[in-house]
Amino acid sequence: MKKIVxxxxxxxxxxxxxxxxxxxxxxIIVNQxxxxxxxxxxxxxxxxxxxxxxxxxxxxxxxxxxxxxDIKNWTFSTSAGSDDVWTGIESPTASGTNCIxxxxxxxLSNLPEGSTVTLCSIDGRIVKSSRAEGDYEFSISELxxxxxxLTYNSGCKMxxxxxxxxxxxxxxxxxxxxxxFHVFRNDNQFNTFNNVQEITYQGSPSxxxxxxxxxxxxxxxxxxxxEAIDSVVVRPIGIPEFHVNLTDYPEWTELIGSKSDEHPAxxxxxxNGMYDDLPEQEVIFRGRGNSTWNMKKKPYxxxxxxxxxxxxMKKAKSFALIANYIDCSLMRNTVALWLANYLxxxxxxxxxxxxxxxxxxxxxxxxxxxxxxxxxGSVDIDEEKGMLFEIDSNxxxxxxxxxxxxxxxxxxxxxxxxxxxxxxxxxxxxxEIAPALGLTAxxxxxxxxxxxxxxxxxxxxxxxxxSLKEYIDIESVVNFFMVNSLSSNHxxxxxxxxxxxxxxxxxxxxxxxxxxxxxxxxxxxxEGAPANTPMVDNNGDCGGYTFIKALLSNEEIRTLYQQKWxxxxxxxxxxxxxxxxxxxxxxxxxxxENGVLWPADYSVDWRxxxxxxxxxENFDKxxxxxxxxxxxCNEDPNFGLYR
Numbered sequence: 001m002k003k004i005v006x007x008x009x010x011x012x013x014x015x016x017x018x019x020x021x022x023x024x025x026x027x028i029i030v031n032q033x034x035x036x037x038x039x040x041x042x043x044x045x046x047x048x049x050x051x052x053x054x055x056x057x058x059x060x061x062x063x064x065x066x067x068x069x070d071i072k073n074w075t076f077s078t079s080a081g082s083d084d085v086w087t088g089i090e091s092p093t094a095s096g097t098n099c100i101x102x103x104x105x106x107x108l109s110n111l112p113e114g115s116t117v118t119l120c121s122i123d124g125r126i127v128k129s130s131r132a133e134g135d136y137e138f139s140i141s142e143l144x145x146x147x148x149x150l151t152y153n154s155g156c157k158m159x160x161x162x163x164x165x166x167x168x169x170x171x172x173x174x175x176x177x178x179x180x181f182h183v184f185r186n187d188n189q190f191n192t193f194n195n196v197q198e199i200t201y202q203g204s205p206s207x208x209x210x211x212x213x214x215x216x217x218x219x220x221x222x223x224x225x226x227e228a229i230d231s232v233v234v235r236p237i238g239i240p241e242f243h244v245n246l247t248d249y250p251e252w253t254e255l256i257g258s259k260s261d262e263h264p265a266x267x268x269x270x271x272n273g274m275y276d277d278l279p280e281q282e283v284i285f286r287g288r289g290n291s292t293w294n295m296k297k298k299p300y301x302x303x304x305x306x307x308x309x310x311x312x313m314k315k316a317k318s319f320a321l322i323a324n325y326i327d328c329s330l331m332r333n334t335v336a337l338w339l340a341n342y343l344x345x346x347x348x349x350x351x352x353x354x355x356x357x358x359x360x361x362x363x364x365x366x367x368x369x370x371x372x373x374x375x376x377g378s379v380d381i382d383e384e385k386g387m388l389f390e391i392d393s394n395x396x397x398x399x400x401x402x403x404x405x406x407x408x409x410x411x412x413x414x415x416x417x418x419x420x421x422x423x424x425x426x427x428x429x430x431x432e433i434a435p436a437l438g439l440t441a442x443x444x445x446x447x448x449x450x451x452x453x454x455x456x457x458x459x460x461x462x463x464x465x466x467s468l469k470e471y472i473d474i475e476s477v478v479n480f481f482m483v484n485s486l487s488s489n490h491x492x493x494x495x496x497x498x499x500x501x502x503x504x505x506x507x508x509x510x511x512x513x514x515x516x517x518x519x520x521x522x523x524x525x526x527e528g529a530p531a532n533t534p535m536v537d538n539n540g541d542c543g544g545y546t547f548i549k550a551l552l553s554n555e556e557i558r559t560l561y562q563q564k565w566x567x568x569x570x571x572x573x574x575x576x577x578x579x580x581x582x583x584x585x586x587x588x589x590x591x592x593e594n595g596v597l598w599p600a601d602y603s604v605d606w607r608x609x610x611x612x613x614x615x616x617e618n619f620d621k622x623x624x625x626x627x628x629x630x631x632x633c634n635e636d637p638n639f640g641l642y643r
Contacts (some may be wrong), residue, residue, distance in 0.1 A: 025210065045200075106138055108136045249265060255358075302318070305317075316375060317377075319368060334353075348514060391424075399425040402455055484514065491516065499515060592615055
């Protein structure tokens with residue numbers, strides 16, 4: 001009997017036909033990845049469980065043990081099973097490829113001739129790729145703990161597995177600790193269980209079985225009508241869980257007051273098998289965001305006492321928890337940031353899906369990411385030499401100015417005026433940095449204001465055939481707008497969340513990091529935003545449009561843009577599609593649960609929010625939209641950037 005002890009991020013699905021009457025189910029059909037199936041009659045004392053990476057069905061005739069890796073899905077049938085199922089179940093397929101993960105190695109056996117073995121990180125980067133046949137193994141001991149995609153030949157087909165690697169021994173007990181059992185339902189409810197002890201069925205052999213009972217490791221039992229079940233998913237790992245408890249207001253069900261109010265809190269994180277746990281520790285907890293802060297599902301930020309590596313990210317003190325309240329796919333920011341990392345944009349943010357509990361109350365799925373600013377976890381430049389700017393109509397930083405794009409002058413109070421750009425110092429704090437340089441904060445600000453204005457003037461006055469390399473890193477411009485154009489981020493027009501940085505006054509301006517894709521992709525106030533519209537199209541009414549059109553009309557930039565766009569469509573887009581599929585598989589259970597907690601919201605007329613409960617439908621729409629967007633950008637003479 002083939003057993004594979006490997007923590008897989010593959011689901012065990014049980015699709016229930018809705019048209020069948022209650023109390024009619026008589027067997028379980030286990031469909032295997034090689035095309036075969038196993039039909040097992042349900043008995044009064046039948047128990048189903050997942051242990052050590054195997055599906056275990058216990059019947060009067062004995063135990064059926066099948067590796068989850070070999071299972072395609074699990075369905076119910078109205079007809080009885082056959083005794084033939086008990087013949088040969090202990091005989092593994094001789095020609096099949098076996099995969100075993102131990103503490104430090106992946107071991108493949110029986111690989112067909114000419115096989116290719118590829119290991120990629122969850123963000124699509126190839127870690128290892130090799131031709132192999134027969135028996136093949138390689139070390140994973142040096143890999144950071146996390147999620148990886150293993151692809152290899154199995155017979156005449158390719159097999160893809162999401163797996164966890166860790167620098168610790170993976171044992172049956174460790175897997176049980178992180179076992180997650182998700183019940184997808186057709187009655188707008190959702191069940192998730194950790195550490196399931198057993199699954200049993202209620203009914204009788206004559207009339208069939210109509211209820212499924214799930215008993216967890218603590219002995220708690222939940223009974224679910226089979227007719228209410230859409231699918232069942234068993235996964236040995238889950239997304240990390242953040243538990244935040246305020247020490248000053250433990251009774252609060254949500255943050256109250258200003259987003260900038262800081263609260264002492266105790267934070268711990270359960271990595272759920274994906275990442276190392278974070279022990280209980282003191283943090284400063286607060287809100288974040290602009291318009292998103294006023295939405296029902298609040299975004300958060302926390303600051304730790306010392307730099308810490310959280311969920312595989314570079315050590316830092318501050319991290320953000322993005323709510324994605326108006327994103328029914330929960331993937332807009334994720335897709336955009338994947339592209340930024342694919343293009344190797346310096347200091348591009350990373351994202352990890354997490355579940356957040358606030359004072360013991362589940363707040364749903366969030367996106368953990370780095371806080372954008374100058375620091376080791378984000379824009380890693382010398383804060384005494386460099387500067388991070390933000391062009392944003394919110395205009396809420398202490399040091400700011402507006403630049404008139406027609407008169408080419410900096411003015412103090414021209415924000416939101418036609419033909420102006422609102423420019424702010426995002427980081428560092430000039431009141432802390434300037435004295436160390438022998439300057440006042442105002443003097444230091446004026447130096448940088450003049451420098452930034454000189455760059456803007458060059459963009460607005462240089463002929464399209466001229467060069468901007470003296471002022472701007474051209475490749476950073478191309479990468480920045482590829483991400484924003486693919487996502488159709490109309491907030492560039494206002495503009496909002498438009499960031500640039502410079503290592504020193506002697507350097508050139510670099511565009512990025514990219515940020516904030518709530519109002520992008522399929523959403524422009526409501527779901528259904530067209531894919532075939534320019535990123536910015538405002539005929540000069542907004543400064544963002546005027547500046548971006550002038551910048552991207554430069555022939556040097558357009559030539560490089562065309563080259564990099566074509567390369568992405570050819571090579572990067574297939575990788576993006578694969579990544580999206582894997583990420584969707586990862587977050588689907590928590591997306592459904594998030595949708596139960598946060599139903600559709602039509603209370604605000606300027607943005608109508610759909611629920612993430614219909615995750616697969618939302619995901620399919622996002623995929624189709626991106627394909628339409630790429631088709632449009634391929635055909636548009638300005639690559640979908642501007643009209």
